[in-house]
Amino acid sequence: MAVTRKYGPRALALVAGAGLLLSGCGGAKVGETQAASDGKGGCGTVNLAINPWVGYEANAAVIAYVAEKNLGCTVVKKDLKEEVAWQGFGTGEVDAIVENWGHDDLKKKYIDEQKTAVSAGVTGNKGVIGWFVPPWMAEKYPDITDWKNLNKYADLFKTSESGGKGQLLDGDPSFVTNDEALVKNLDLNFKVVYAGSEAALITAFRQAERTKTPLLGYFYDPQWFMSEVKLVKVNLPEYTEGCDADAEKIACDYPLYDLDKIVSKKFADSGSPAYQLIKNFTWTNDDQNLVAKYISEDKMSPEDAAAKWVNDNPDKVKAWLPSS
Amino acid sequence: MVAVSAPVTRRLPSRSYLTGAVLLAWIALWVLLNGRDTLPLGGAQLTPLHTRFGEGADVIDANRDSNPVFLYFVNYIRLFIDATVTFVQALISQPSFGRPVPLVGWLGVTGVATAIAYLYGNRKVAVLTAAGFVSFGLLGLWEESMDTLALTLTAVALSLAVGIPLGVWAGLSDRFNRVVTPVLDFMQTMPTFVYLAPLTLFFLIGPASATVATMIYAIPPAIRLTAHGIRQTPPATLEAAEALGVTGGQSLRKVRLPLAKQTIVVGINQTIMAALSMATIAALIDAPGLGKTVLKALQTLDVGTAFNAGLAIVIMAIVLDRVTSAASRRVEIAHRTGRSGRRRLRRMETAATAVAAVVLVYLSYTYVWAAEFPAGADLGSYVRRGADAASGWVQETLVAYTNGLKNAITYALLNPFEALLAGSPWWLVAVVAVALALLLAGVRASITAAVGCVLLVALGLWHDSMVTLATTLVATLLVMVLGVVLGVWMGRSDRVDRVLRPVLDAGQTMPAFVYLVPILGLFGATRFTAIIAAVVFAAPVSVKLVAEGIRGVPHTAVEAATAGGASTWQLISKVQLPMARAGITLAASQGLIYVLSMVVVGGLVGAGALGYDVVAGFSQYQLRGKGLAAGLAIVVLGIVLDRIMRAAAARAGGSSATR
Amino acid sequence: MTVPTVEREERPAPATDDDRPAVLDVRGLWKVFGQRAERVVGTPLATLDRAELKRATGCVAAVRDVSFSVRRGEVFVVMGLSGSGKSTLVRCLNRLIEPTAGQVLLDGEDVLGYAGKRLRELRRHRFGMVFQHFGLLPHRRVLDNVAFGLEIRGVKKADRLARAQEVLELVGLAGFEGSYPDQLSGGMQQRVGLARALAVDPEVLFFDEPFSALDPLIRREMQNEVIRLHHEVGKTMIFITHDLSEALKLGDRILIMRDGALVQMGTPDEVVGAPADDYVRDFVSDVPRSDVLTLRWIMRDATPDDPLDGPELGPDTVIRDAVRTVLSARRPVKVVRDGRLLGVVTTAEVLEVIAGAGGQS
Numbered sequence A: 001m002a003v004t005r006k007y008g009p010r011a012l013a014l015v016a017g018a019g020l021l022l023s024g025c026g027g028a029k030v031g032e033t034q035a036a037s038d039g040k041g042g043c044g045t046v047n048l049a050i051n052p053w054v055g056y057e058a059n060a061a062v063i064a065y066v067a068e069k070n071l072g073c074t075v076v077k078k079d080l081k082e083e084v085a086w087q088g089f090g091t092g093e094v095d096a097i098v099e100n101w102g103h104d105d106l107k108k109k110y111i112d113e114q115k116t117a118v119s120a121g122v123t124g125n126k127g128v129i130g131w132f133v134p135p136w137m138a139e140k141y142p143d144i145t146d147w148k149n150l151n152k153y154a155d156l157f158k159t160s161e162s163g164g165k166g167q168l169l170d171g172d173p174s175f176v177t178n179d180e181a182l183v184k185n186l187d188l189n190f191k192v193v194y195a196g197s198e199a200a201l202i203t204a205f206r207q208a209e210r211t212k213t214p215l216l217g218y219f220y221d222p223q224w225f226m227s228e229v230k231l232v233k234v235n236l237p238e239y240t241e242g243c244d245a246d247a248e249k250i251a252c253d254y255p256l257y258d259l260d261k262i263v264s265k266k267f268a269d270s271g272s273p274a275y276q277l278i279k280n281f282t283w284t285n286d287d288q289n290l291v292a293k294y295i296s297e298d299k300m301s302p303e304d305a306a307a308k309w310v311n312d313n314p315d316k317v318k319a320w321l322p323s324s
Numbered sequence B: 001m002v003a004v005s006a007p008v009t010r011r012l013p014s015r016s017y018l019t020g021a022v023l024l025a026w027i028a029l030w031v032l033l034n035g036r037d038t039l040p041l042g043g044a045q046l047t048p049l050h051t052r053f054g055e056g057a058d059v060i061d062a063n064r065d066s067n068p069v070f071l072y073f074v075n076y077i078r079l080f081i082d083a084t085v086t087f088v089q090a091l092i093s094q095p096s097f098g099r100p101v102p103l104v105g106w107l108g109v110t111g112v113a114t115a116i117a118y119l120y121g122n123r124k125v126a127v128l129t130a131a132g133f134v135s136f137g138l139l140g141l142w143e144e145s146m147d148t149l150a151l152t153l154t155a156v157a158l159s160l161a162v163g164i165p166l167g168v169w170a171g172l173s174d175r176f177n178r179v180v181t182p183v184l185d186f187m188q189t190m191p192t193f194v195y196l197a198p199l200t201l202f203f204l205i206g207p208a209s210a211t212v213a214t215m216i217y218a219i220p221p222a223i224r225l226t227a228h229g230i231r232q233t234p235p236a237t238l239e240a241a242e243a244l245g246v247t248g249g250q251s252l253r254k255v256r257l258p259l260a261k262q263t264i265v266v267g268i269n270q271t272i273m274a275a276l277s278m279a280t281i282a283a284l285i286d287a288p289g290l291g292k293t294v295l296k297a298l299q300t301l302d303v304g305t306a307f308n309a310g311l312a313i314v315i316m317a318i319v320l321d322r323v324t325s326a327a328s329r330r331v332e333i334a335h336r337t338g339r340s341g342r343r344r345l346r347r348m349e350t351a352a353t354a355v356a357a358v359v360l361v362y363l364s365y366t367y368v369w370a371a372e373f374p375a376g377a378d379l380g381s382y383v384r385r386g387a388d389a390a391s392g393w394v395q396e397t398l399v400a401y402t403n404g405l406k407n408a409i410t411y412a413l414l415n416p417f418e419a420l421l422a423g424s425p426w427w428l429v430a431v432v433a434v435a436l437a438l439l440l441a442g443v444r445a446s447i448t449a450a451v452g453c454v455l456l457v458a459l460g461l462w463h464d465s466m467v468t469l470a471t472t473l474v475a476t477l478l479v480m481v482l483g484v485v486l487g488v489w490m491g492r493s494d495r496v497d498r499v500l501r502p503v504l505d506a507g508q509t510m511p512a513f514v515y516l517v518p519i520l521g522l523f524g525a526t527r528f529t530a531i532i533a534a535v536v537f538a539a540p541v542s543v544k545l546v547a548e549g550i551r552g553v554p555h556t557a558v559e560a561a562t563a564g565g566a567s568t569w570q571l572i573s574k575v576q577l578p579m580a581r582a583g584i585t586l587a588a589s590q591g592l593i594y595v596l597s598m599v600v601v602g603g604l605v606g607a608g609a610l611g612y613d614v615v616a617g618f619s620q621y622q623l624r625g626k627g628l629a630a631g632l633a634i635v636v637l638g639i640v641l642d643r644i645m646r647a648a649a650a651r652a653g654g655s656s657a658t659r
Numbered sequence C: 001m002t003v004p005t006v007e008r009e010e011r012p013a014p015a016t017d018d019d020r021p022a023v024l025d026v027r028g029l030w031k032v033f034g035q036r037a038e039r040v041v042g043t044p045l046a047t048l049d050r051a052e053l054k055r056a057t058g059c060v061a062a063v064r065d066v067s068f069s070v071r072r073g074e075v076f077v078v079m080g081l082s083g084s085g086k087s088t089l090v091r092c093l094n095r096l097i098e099p100t101a102g103q104v105l106l107d108g109e110d111v112l113g114y115a116g117k118r119l120r121e122l123r124r125h126r127f128g129m130v131f132q133h134f135g136l137l138p139h140r141r142v143l144d145n146v147a148f149g150l151e152i153r154g155v156k157k158a159d160r161l162a163r164a165q166e167v168l169e170l171v172g173l174a175g176f177e178g179s180y181p182d183q184l185s186g187g188m189q190q191r192v193g194l195a196r197a198l199a200v201d202p203e204v205l206f207f208d209e210p211f212s213a214l215d216p217l218i219r220r221e222m223q224n225e226v227i228r229l230h231h232e233v234g235k236t237m238i239f240i241t242h243d244l245s246e247a248l249k250l251g252d253r254i255l256i257m258r259d260g261a262l263v264q265m266g267t268p269d270e271v272v273g274a275p276a277d278d279y280v281r282d283f284v285s286d287v288p289r290s291d292v293l294t295l296r297w298i299m300r301d302a303t304p305d306d307p308l309d310g311p312e313l314g315p316d317t318v319i320r321d322a323v324r325t326v327l328s329a330r331r332p333v334k335v336v337r338d339g340r341l342l343g344v345v346t347t348a349e350v351l352e353v354i355a356g357a358g359g360q361s
Ligand SMILES: Nc1ncnc2c1ncn2[C@@H]1O[C@H](COP(=O)(O)OP(=O)(O)O)[C@@H](O)[C@H]1O
Pocket: C033, C034, C060, C061, C062, C080, C081, C082, C083, C084, C085, C086, C087, C088, C089
């Protein structure tokens, strides 16, 4: 040890010397190749909240791409769960949320009471929430898509978790579900089991389709997974205005959501061209699913995915740009 | 076991009979009363307390801009932390000072890290450090790794700046120690998810919140171990110093602190590990770094990418662990290289190392090739593809067998246990808990148990708590089975130790989010998946502690038994395991705490109950109060179980000593 | 021709017969451990013995009303079984333990009133202590350990290291300056402890069973070392031990404690020759009396038949050293001091002592 130790400094010195030599030989210097600064001015910084799902990421990527490329904005993306993102309106650290599912309680707090946020219109995407089965089941048991037949098949859905009843695999915790009330009020012989995360839900459906095991679960669309496995919706009693007023007594399906955009009051009043862009932004479920597919399946970075879509759809983009 | 029937029990004929009787009575009553007074609460239901908790957060929100505490205190802390993190990022991870790259590039950072490892550790860990840092680049995650490192180092530095002085205080003052211990328990068992969102109200979204969240989890080991080290100073040494007339300050500076140094370094090591283990969770509030990569990958179930980033975290953890461990060993032999000649050599060595590091820093400041990691060498894509393939293969081929395993354990162990705990009336469980605590652990523990039960009921989450308790206890049981089997194996063979240790380290530091997808694929969204995740995380600690205990059995005892002709099995069961009891007890209590810290992760994969309540509370505005209550319930469970276990172990140990 | 008479009163010499001044005067010292210990002293509780007191109050009277004084330059040994309160007693003297009652006068001044800086100064300059378990600082070299006392006094580095070096040489550890404590044997570590205490040049040195943890051989060597040092530096020493032979070997005077109380105090030969009670008698029963007792203890009055032409020896000659003379003299040996005949010793008396250990019990 002592002997080898002695060579320690010498070896290190050698490394350093070699490094110096190398540098003598050249190599590009930092700063030499720096591109010209890219700010065109007039827009400033936009703080985009990025909620943790791919569809959202698609919206945000396209908006950010256009804002940076066409408007010269500096876009700062902040990875935040919904509630924290909304809090950000209050603290002034978030300018926009570009795909919002409902959240009436948060709207009430931040738009109506605190008045730190305002709505910036719909995204054009329709959100569907409900109960789904994997496609092989819909094929094998065609009548399963009617909730009235669910009890007939309850035994199929038994698992180690469901205590002798059929299992209804519930949600990603981000969403308030009515499922416990639904099961009770529709007299279904099912037990709600909380999967706890989107990853758990998707994995469950993926395995169910692959191994042809029965599964009934809460899911939603648009969602990138739908393009991998097209889940089939089970129809609950149709939604009518106000049928979900009393959470305890709900016995109807989830409403169709018009997904929308929320921006901070300050941002809306700033006159930033980016605000106009966000306000004008709308596209279809197919558009979003395409970009989401680029990201999730083709493993493109959100920036690349956005660039590709924007280049393929110049007309749609043009319609979003501020008129001035 | 011997201890239970030891002669201490003067009043009570036999404690084990009584324990058995209590359990039998419980089961009998459960048959009669099954399903009554179980206090269930639906997923979206709230109690008035939950609503009140939820409104508490709004008060902060409303006062943030006017309250002087915020204006003059919290805000300055936030500004300070933000500036610190940003500065470190500018140094090593983010483009800064008008440059397209950070001040110090990959070569410089690697050089400095290696030099530090060499000077404070040894040659071996220096090589490991160099390899580790280069691997961040090779995995294609240089910038992310440096962001994580920047945040971790800042959080660690601040944790130590706060924790070591408090630890010294707790080491010197019994009163302060008594006050601070439950606070630390609280900080370590309260799930991060609970305070993550409220934290952003205090410290806003950004590095400050992430750093503070990390610190809350990372400070306790620094305080505990510093206090422990200070307390441990041999009384004889202190007395000798006092007889020489030292002042309080001298005694601290010249006697206690130097003697506690090694323990404090162990504390630093644990603080670093704890801080790193927060990398992923902190990413939920926009903490930069590898955690973000993992979370992003999870959105698309991209196991390969998640694994790649997880691997970088594991490597960072192992490097930091080995360097600090080597440094703590070095502390012991610090000056021993004493003799003047060696000393001069050492000084030269230090100077040469420092110069080399400075040269590398300069190069990486100046030249692009040394600043940005060359993109050509891309190990990351291989790792990603490999992990993807492995995960896919496992999910496709093993699933047939794993289902059987899952069902066996769930139906044979978990379901009956849960039925007993969650299906009995709450008052019956409370009475049983108090009685068992009294029998096994004494009066104080039984009072703790009673208070705990009352709190759980008051929090409105009794039923969920019992479901979580059942899962937790089963997981702890599995952890201990693994812990004893592997621990004995590892404690008896250095070779096994060498092979197993990195695997255990990986299990402990790989973010759970990385392996959630494959185990979800294998076991579905079930409580068993949650148990597996908990076991992966908690078993390594238990294994290591048991191995430590086995290794600590005096050589003479083993020799004597061997000389007496004991077989290997007899040796293990009659000598090594009983004599390693302290280590095994510690393994069990630590295992339990680690399992509890995975309750929330369990909630993400189908365990429901408290874990899900916490996660949902974090995600849903209406449920935030319930999430807080669930977090408190987890703390209550943790503290009660810990206290009972420790008291029971102390009593068992004590009575065996009086034998 | 006059028949000399033996001056009997010379035997059990009273403790105060020496005219050297007292350095340390301890009066009515009490130490009671436990809650509200002060209620014990000076009340009827104080008359209870240790076990009764413990039962009655839960307090332990570790030191009970002990008084003694130590003369300058004396080696004063405190002896007793384990648990008899020796350590507590000695720690009360330098206030490592706060006494419950009593006085400790150092050169006439009560140190129990000292506090804070004054107490520290007292410990830094006037007292030194050597401990059973050494209490060395493992992270410091031997030299720095020895210099520690000077360091906390604020002595400049060069000065204190020079002094430490000097003391190390005195205790025979030259050459080990750069070693660390755990690289040394137990005996050598205790030499370091000794050197550390000596380095500050205290007036009074306390030893709390310093050699109990050492091997017998090393112990003997260390005892000789202490004797040598005592000759060389002439410090006042208060030496705690539970080992009678050590006490007899080192002590100018011995204080014997039982259950916290003083049982007997006197010179070694007084203790062996005239045990105050059964406790002490038991203690000394195994001691080879010929090694401790002097001729004073066995001489008899000369009878007119005794031929008085035998050799002469002093009364303080240890019997062992007198054996050869007595046995080879064939006539009574005269015990003489200042030319006065105190008595005679014959083969019979000597043999009785050597062979007659049994006769004692
Ligand atoms: N800090 C203490 N608290 C209570 N009792 C003590 C304490 N220190 C010593 N004692 C008790 O005082 C008695 C005398 O102890 P000690 O002075 O150490 O005896 P020795 O040194 O002669 O062996 C013993 O009974 C011991 O148990």
